[in-house]
Amino acid sequence: MEKSELIPVVSTDIETSKFDSNSFYIHQKRFGYRLKISNESYQLLEFANGKNNLNEIKALLKDDDVSIEFLYDFFYEKMSKYGIVINKEKVVEPISKPSYLKLSFIVIPPHIVDLLTPSLKFLFIPKVMYSLLALVIGLLTIVFIKNYELFMSYDLKEINWLYFGVLSFISVTFHEFGHASSAKYFGAKHGGIGGGFYLFSPVYFADVSDIWKLSRFKRIIVNVSGMYFESIMASIYIIIGLVFDIQMLVIIGTFIFLHSLWNLNPFLRNDGYWVLSDGLNYPNLSKNSLLLLKDFLLFFFKKAKFHFTVKNIFLVLYAFVNQSFVFVFLYYSISHYGLSLITFPYDLVLFIKDVLNSKAELTLNSLLDFFIPFLFYYLTFNLVRSLILRKLRKKRTN
Numbered sequence: 312m313e314k315s316e317l318i319p320v321v322s323t324d325i326e327t328s329k330f331d332s333n334s335f336y337i338h339q340k341r342f343g344y345r346l347k348i349s350n351e352s353y354q355l356l357e358f359a360n361g362k363n364n365l366n367e368i369k370a371l372l373k374d375d376d377v378s379i380e381f382l383y384d385f386f387y388e389k390m391s392k393y394g395i396v397i398n399k400e401k402v403v404e405p406i407s408k409p410s411y412l413k414l415s416f417i418v419i420p421p422h423i424v425d426l427l428t429p430s431l432k433f434l435f436i437p438k439v440m441y442s443l444l445a446l447v448i449g450l451l452t453i454v455f456i457k458n459y460e461l462f463m464s465y466d467l468k469e470i471n472w473l474y475f476g477v478l479s480f481i482s483v484t485f486h487e488f489g490h491a492s493s494a495k496y497f498g499a500k501h502g503g504i505g506g507g508f509y510l511f512s513p514v515y516f517a518d519v520s521d522i523w524k525l526s527r528f529k530r531i532i533v534n535v536s537g538m539y540f541e542s543i544m545a546s547i548y549i550i551i552g553l554v555f556d557i558q559m560l561v562i563i564g565t566f567i568f569l570h571s572l573w574n575l576n577p578f579l580r581n582d583g584y585w586v587l588s589d590g591l592n593y594p595n596l597s598k599n600s601l602l603l604l605k606d607f608l609l610f611f612f613k614k615a616k617f618h619f620t621v622k623n624i625f626l627v628l629y630a631f632v633n634q635s636f637v638f639v640f641l642y643y644s645i646s647h648y649g650l651s652l653i654t655f656p657y658d659l660v661l662f663i664k665d666v667l668n669s670k671a672e673l674t675l676n677s678l679l680d681f682f683i684p685f686l687f688y689y690l691t692f693n694l695v696r697s698l699i700l701r702k703l704r705k706k707r708t709n
Contacts, residue, residue: 315366315379319359319386320397327353328524331592336523337395343406344393345523347594352385359386359396415507415516419484424491424504424517431492435532440539447542451568454549454561461558462565467673468666475563482544482567487517489540493533494519523594530589534582541571578633587629591622597633604630637690644687655684 324341335353337346348356358368365382391398433439455462484504491501502518522533545567552560575583580597588596607627609615617623644652651658659681665671 314383315369316364317383317387318361318364319368319382320361321356321359322394322397325395326524330523331527338521338524339394342394342403344395345520346393346395347523355382355385356390356395359390415505417503417505418515419504421501421503421518424488424501425495427488428492428495428501431488432496434540434543435493435496435536443543444539447539447546450546450549451542451565454553455565455568458561458565462562463675464672465558465562465674467675470559470562474559475566478548478563479567482541482548483515485544486537486541486571487515489536489538490517490519490533492540493536494522497522497525497529497533499525499533527589527592531586534585534589537582538571538574541567541574545571577629578636591626593622593626596626596629600626600630601634603627604634637694640690641687641694644683648684648687652684652687655681655688659685 322339322341324339326338326340328336330336330347334347334349337348338344339346355368358371363371365379365386368382369377369379386396387398387401390396391401392403394403434443487504491504494501499519500521502520504515504517506513506515508514517537519533522530525533545564548560548564548567552558552562552564574581575586577583577587584596588594593599603623603626606615606617607623610617662671662677662681666673671677
């Protein structure tokens with residue numbers, strides 16, 4: 312059959328919604344793909360109703376610049392690759408797990424999460440949420456400032472690490488229930504709660520991919536709701552510790568509060584990253600901002616086109632900081648720490664021996680001395696590993 316005779320048909324497994332004034336959100340429910348497409352692309356999809364062939368669609372568009380080849384590529388190559396347009400000759404692979412998340416697994420399945428989220432939705436009623444946030448932030452700030460010296464000098468050997476592990480697990484689980492509950496409150500579906508590894512660090516996550524169909528403000532609320540819930544749990548631990556004079560609970564609650572603040576980091580795939588991505592209405596922030604940085608550099612060296620908008624300049628700066636941080640940090644570490652970087656493994660072993668023999672205290676102040684050398688080795692290992700993997704991929708493609 313000639314290409315012009317082909318009749319494109321949109322799959323019945325898709326769900327669409329308006330993303331912003333210039334684009335639409337499409338979810339291929341069967342294969343799991345979620346795409347943002349332009350208004351023009353969405354209008355083209357409306358012609359794929361099973362009635363018009365490509366030749367008739369071209370005539371309906373009344374645009375001489377649109378060719379049969381263009382329409383075929385759009386419907387039968389680009390859209391069919393994601394299962395949005397039916398193409399029996401193309402095998403659609405279900406979406407794979409995110410490349411940045413390794414060895415992921417589900418701990419609490421969706422139907423179990425769904426048993427609890429309805430009863431937590433009241434925490435997102437505006438008056439309740441804003442009042443609780445004010446109380447929690449005020450309490451945690453006052454406690455942290457008042458107990459800063461104690462917190463930094465507290466001998467961590469005094470902590471019951473079994474209790475710490477259990478209470479931390481409860482708080483991070485409640486964190487993920489925050490994401491799932493807010494998604495439910497705004498009418499989006501949630502998946503299960505699971506774990507995995509990101510940059511060799513264990514992480515916990517809630518599947519709230521469906522929130523892309525929500526408004527920008529609602530997506531941001533879902534992103535920060537984990538920190539909101541975790542801060543509530545930290546406050547509960549601290550209040551119990553203060554009422555019953557259990558110093559360890561105050562310390563654990565403060566640790567959890569600091570962990571929650573760390574989630575604001577926008578350069579790792581923490582909650583802060585997704586807040587920034589949604590705040591800018593810019594999906595795949597890390598990847599797309601890096602592409603924008605390349606366009607910016609090409610503008611200077613090859614006179615390529617680049618649109619100088621406030622948003623684009625901000626994204627270029629974000630990508631530059633994100634990419635240069637590792638190299639700046641490695642340079643800083645070498646120039647300021649020098650020989651101590653080489654002796655770090657030996658110094659660490661000696662410190663651990665002294666702690667075990669009660670010759671040294673295990674405090675945050677003492678651990679900070681090892682933080683930069685440890686981070687230096689950690690980042691160096693990841694950098695070397697990524698370079699090796701990149702070379703291996705090139706060899707396979709060649």
